[in-house]
Amino acid sequence: MDLDDSDKRILRALQTQPELTMRELADVTGLSHSPCWRRLQRLQADGAITPRRFVIDPEAVGYEILAFCFVKISHHQRDRLRAFEDAVAQVPAVMQCYSLSGEYDYVLQVIAASVRDYEATVKNALVELPNVQSINTSFTLKRVKHSLNVPI
Amino acid sequence: MDLDDSDKRILRALQTQPELTMRELADVTGLSHSPCWRRLQRLQADGAITPRRFVIDPEAVGYEILAFCFVKISHHQRDRLRAFEDAVAQVPAVMQCYSLSGEYDYVLQVIAASVRDYEATVKNALVELPNVQSINTSFTLKRVKHSLNVPI
DNA sequence: GAAACAAGGTCGCTATTGCTGACCTTGTTC
DNA sequence: GAACAAGGTCAGCAATAGCGACCTTGTTTC
Incomplete structure (x- = not known):
């Protein structure tokens, strides 16, 4: 644009x-x-901006955990990838998901109320996603910056 | 809350x-x-929600590159960490920065218009941040999910 | 059981605002 | 100089946000 x-x-x-x-x-x-x-x-x-909206701060509403979750998948055929992507997008705790170059196939940004809650999310939602081979979690300790402002 | x-x-x-x-x-x-x-x-x-606002889509305004940038720092004394954190928060291309447990100290989410632009950002802004030891980039290939909606 | 308190409900009001249309002006391109 | 794109001007209206005052209900406290 x-x-x-x-x-x-x-x-x-x-x-x-x-x-x-x-x-x-x-x-x-x-x-x-x-x-x-x-x-x-x-x-x-044109989709450059969303409708005017309120944005909720996950920390302020009780999500104490934010983790990056690195996923390897089993099969790399196009339709198998699609299956994973469609399913992961449906998981509410997954705020972001990107496919990656390099060692891992996808990185997920996942929020949870507690470590216990996080464990439940991984166990019940993430490892059950289609085509997942392995999941590797990296916990964040502190939010240093989280901006919605794109440099223009 | x-x-x-x-x-x-x-x-x-x-x-x-x-x-x-x-x-x-x-x-x-x-x-x-x-x-x-x-x-x-x-x-x-209470800070649970921001003021009502328009949110700009980086992809739609020409940021083709989104990379995760893993940073190791040199010195872990409290004030040296502060120096890095304060400085990284000032870099417009850095949308997010979290401190991490494990191998790396920080992960940055960085946007750039192109690979060339990304390289310039890393060279001119990121490696020049105080207290940086090494930077390791992982490029995203595709945005699968990017949501502002927190499960409530 | 009376008093105090918190939260929701009702009603009403006004200046502001979003949103639009019609039409004119300016500058640029072909 | 014709055509076109973009901005400017003006006018208007219904909807809206943003209150404030006061009443009602339900719960807790003594």
């Missing part, structure tokens, strides 16, 4: 001042409110 | 239907609008 300077100013303002009204957004981006609003619509339609 | 059933219903509704108005939110959570609104204020004040 191509973003010109006005788009970038809009996106920057949305990130740094999320609570701006549409009129204020137009002001700080140096546009008048109609074209600003048209651009915002376009950015949403 | 303690969440009762009403809080949980509110949080669930906010995640699954981000575009509800306050009145609709009250309806679907089975509260009337005043107490619902009071709870929402409290959840925000």
Whole structure:
């Protein structure tokens, strides 16, 4: 997607001042409110930004554990990969999943209320996913940075 | 933080239907609008939810690379760790940073426009961070899941 | 069992806001 | 100079957020 300077100013303002009204957004981006609003619509339609939403902090609602979970799978045929990917996306405790180059096939970011809860999630949900060969967990100790703000 | 059933219903509704108005939110959570609104204020004040905001998709604005970056540091004294953590949090390309148990000290989630851009970020920003001993990159190939919705 | 307290419910209000349409102006491209 | 894209201006309205005041209900405490 191509973003010109006005788009970038809009996106920057949305990130740094999320609570701006549409009129204020137009002001700080140096546009008048109609074209600003048209651009915002376009950015949403293009999928560059999600609908306006509240974001919940997992730590603040009791998820004390965040772990990275490295997965090796058994069979690398396309449809077997699909099976794993479709299934893992359905597990609520999995916040993120990426396929990887290198030693492991996938990395999962998993949240849990406690170590006990984490163990249950791995045992009941993750190792039961189709096509899993092995799972290797690395626990996080501290959240140093967790940002939603993309540099624009 | 303690969440009762009403809080949980509110949080669930906010995640699954981000575009509800306050009145609709009250309806679907089975509260009337005043107490619902009071709870929402409290959840925000307590830090359980961020202010309502647009979230930008890095992929959609041209960040083709997402890499996990495993860092070992040289000195583990408390103030040396602080120095690294404070500095890494300032790097815009670093979306997430967690300290880890095990072989590596930190994992960073880094975005870049291209492999070339990634290389520049590592060279100019990451290896120059204080107290870094080594950096080990694992590139992601595909985003399988990336959710902001915490199971509630 | 009376008092105190917490939480929800009801009602009402207003300035703000999102969202839109119509139309004009400017600048650039062909 | 014609055509087109993008921004600007103006106007408007219904919906909305954001309260505040007060009542009701249920639970806990003494």
